[in-house]
Amino acid sequence: MPADEQLARVLYVDLTNRRCRVERREDLFSRYLGGTGVATQLLKEEIDPKVDPLSPENVVVMAVGIFTGVYPAASKLVAMFKSPLTGNLGESHAGGRAAIALRMSGFGALVMKGASETPIYLSIHDGIAEFRDASSLWGVRSSLTIGKVLREREPWPGLRSIMRIGRAGEKLVRYASVVLETYRHFGRLGLGAVWGSKRLKALVVGGRRAIPVADVREYREAYRSAFEECLRSPATRKYHELGTAENVTPLNEIGGLPTRNLKSARFEGAELISGERFAQESLARRIACAHCPIACVHIASIRELYPGEKYFYVTRYISYDYEPIYALGSMLGVSEIKGVLKLVEQADALGLDAISSGVALAWATEAYERGAISDEETVVRPSWGDWRTYLRMLELIVEQPNGFYKLLAEGTERVAERYGGSEYALTLGGNEMPGYHTGPGAHVGYAIGLRHSHLDNAGYSLDQKYLGKAYPDPEALIDELIEEESWRQVLTSLVICLFVRGVYRPDLISRALKPLGISMSEEELRELGREIYREKLRLKVLMGFDPDNLRVPKRVFEIPSPHGRIGEDYVRRALDHYRRIVRSTVADNYKFHRSSDAFTASGSGALG
Numbered sequence: 001m002p003a004d005e006q007l008a009r010v011l012y013v014d015l016t017n018r019r020c021r022v023e024r025r026e027d028l029f030s031r032y033l034g035g036t037g038v039a040t041q042l043l044k045e046e047i048d049p050k051v052d053p054l055s056p057e058n059v060v061v062m063a064v065g066i067f068t069g070v071y072p073a074a075s076k077l078v079a080m081f082k083s084p085l086t087g088n089l090g091e092s093h094a095g096g097r098a099a100i101a102l103r104m105s106g107f108g109a110l111v112m113k114g115a116s117e118t119p120i121y122l123s124i125h126d127g128i129a130e131f132r133d134a135s136s137l138w139g140v141r142s143s144l145t146i147g148k149v150l151r152e153r154e155p156w157p158g159l160r161s162i163m164r165i166g167r168a169g170e171k172l173v174r175y176a177s178v179v180l181e182t183y184r185h186f187g188r189l190g191l192g193a194v195w196g197s198k199r200l201k202a203l204v205v206g207g208r209r210a211i212p213v214a215d216v217r218e219y220r221e222a223y224r225s226a227f228e229e230c231l232r233s234p235a236t237r238k239y240h241e242l243g244t245a246e247n248v249t250p251l252n253e254i255g256g257l258p259t260r261n262l263k264s265a266r267f268e269g270a271e272l273i274s275g276e277r278f279a280q281e282s283l284a285r286r287i288a289c290a291h292c293p294i295a296c297v298h299i300a301s302i303r304e305l306y307p308g309e310k311y312f313y314v315t316r317y318i319s320y321d322y323e324p325i326y327a328l329g330s331m332l333g334v335s336e337i338k339g340v341l342k343l344v345e346q347a348d349a350l351g352l353d354a355i356s357s358g359v360a361l362a363w364a365t366e367a368y369e370r371g372a373i374s375d376e377e378t379v380v381r382p383s384w385g386d387w388r389t390y391l392r393m394l395e396l397i398v399e400q401p402n403g404f405y406k407l408l409a410e411g412t413e414r415v416a417e418r419y420g421g422s423e424y425a426l427t428l429g430g431n432e433m434p435g436y437h438t439g440p441g442a443h444v445g446y447a448i449g450l451r452h453s454h455l456d457n458a459g460y461s462l463d464q465k466y467l468g469k470a471y472p473d474p475e476a477l478i479d480e481l482i483e484e485e486s487w488r489q490v491l492t493s494l495v496i497c498l499f500v501r502g503v504y505r506p507d508l509i510s511r512a513l514k515p516l517g518i519s520m521s522e523e524e525l526r527e528l529g530r531e532i533y534r535e536k537l538r539l540k541v542l543m544g545f546d547p548d549n550l551r552v553p554k555r556v557f558e559i560p561s562p563h564g565r566i567g568e569d570y571v572r573r574a575l576d577h578y579r580r581i582v583r584s585t586v587a588d589n590y591k592f593h594r595s596s597d598a599f600t601a602s603g604s605g606a607l608g
């Protein structure tokens with residue numbers, strides 16, 4: 001077991017009865033290192049896999065890893081739950097200060113279940129958890145205002161994180177996010193809706209405890225190597241400079257930038273919303289998640305006249321990244337930086353996932369163009385590039401004034417099932433597609449990824465690696481994607497930001513574990529990743545994932561990618577191979593454990 005015994009403490013929270021208990025889980029932390037490996041096991045123990053994701057019985061697990069607060073860029077907090085968007089395993093990672101605050105508060109993981117009758121928030125400071133009334137915060141227009149109010153209500157001299165939902169979460173939009181600090185999110189797969197269904201408005205975590213290491217001298221050396229590489233490695237250069245927004249130009253040049261609901265993969269307005277343009281015209285500063293030297297979070301400023309004033313301006317700060325620029329920019333035909341930033345700001349204020357929102361609006365615009373839906377459904381008139389109308393549509397997704405918006409709030413796949421247009425509904429595994437139309441690897445990768453995210457296995461990177469070379473056959477592609485995804489389970493268990501995956505190679509991780517009292521070879525690490533991958537896949541299947549239902553929308557095959565048109569036959573063979581792997585993994589005598597529901601301690605306050 002690592003030197004820091006507090007890492008093994010798990011706080012179990014019963015939101016229905018407002019009770020907490022703490023349990024030591026050395027068994028899990030010593031075997032899985034934390035993060036996604038531990039969260040998978042805790043979720044497996046606590047959840048009935050067939051549960052309705054928006055019922056009180058859904059369970060939310062949040063976990064940090066053994067590297068959290070110890071090595072640079074190990075700054076992410078993992079959340080696992082049953083997703084209301086896909087109906088199966090939900091997993092989301094967020095930066096900011098949350099992971100380190102939770103560890104410094106004296107916990108390695110948090111398990112929340114049940115639902116409060118009235119809005120509440122949970123406050124955890126240095127191991128003391130308390131339930132607080134959030135009635136006055138429910139319905140507040142902007143999630144950013146909630147952050148400001150809680151900053152004043154919960155003063156704290158140590159490291160603190162404020163996580164909260166917006167109105168989208170309250171209204172159970174299935175792709176609602178949880179907003180952290182000011183610019184970070186649990187964006188994907190609807191964690192915000194799960195919190196909303198539990199009437200959990202916010203989670204405030206503060207910590208001041210030190211994190212011990214077993215061998216300080218060896219630790220200093222390992223730390224220095226990791227820190228130097230984070231700063232100087234070519235693998236992290238783009239993140240400090242233009243940030244992920246740097247992707248816009250090269251993706252457009254190779255014909256891989258999804259545009260206007262992927263009616264094209266090149267955008268004539270790409271230069272106007274490129275990373276270079278954002279930096280020249282609106283970059284105000286760069287910030288970092290706690291304990292990260294890279295500072296990839298790029299913040300733009302916009303200056304606007306105060307309503308009703310002639311000379312009085314207000315300046316606001318909004319973060320930007322490649323994915324929101326794609327989803328709320330090229331995908332909607334928006335080529336004005338100001339338009340993209342205002343849409344990002346609106347999504348943040350409402351607490352909506354930018355990727356899913358952009359793809360849903362892109363589908364709605366095409367469906368409107370084709371006459372599948374009319375003014376009666378849309379209320380306003382969507383049109384490519386008209387960001388002012390899209391600003392209103394984001395609000396309408398939350399307000400849900402009619403049956404159409406109610407379905408749009410359930411996701412692109414569901415709304416297309418009702419109104420038609422599934423062939424141009426750009427979802428894979430029920431999740432809206434990320435911003436890469438780079439070839440078969442990207443789309444097959446989204447389809448088979450445990451989260452249906454580009455970060456699961458980076459199929460888009462494989463597409464770029466094989467540009468101009470012989471492309472692997474479908475079975476080899478699947479094997480390569482799964483091997484990559486399995487390795488990423490190690491990174492997300494530790495929990496390292498995936499942007500520094502090029503730095504934290506198996507040899508460096510093996511070396512960095514030693515001063516923390518853990519001896520693992522590179523091969524043992526890889527085997528652990530494979531085991532966690534299998535565990536998650538089995539849980540995903542128990543929750544309802546059926547690989548036979550995987551579909552790749554027809555539009556993907558119609559629009560040439562940098563590898564030319566993606567062959568339907570190629571994708572069919574790849575998915576058939578994947579189905580065989582799923583079947584053999586699930587058939588492998590899987591046991592499902594369910595722990596007792598009994599909470600052993602009571603009281604509205606807490607345990608520490």
Ligand code: SF4
Binds near residue numbers: 074295499500
């Ligand atoms: S690289 Fe960026 S997202 Fe990752 S931890 Fe650092 S600042 Fe946060």
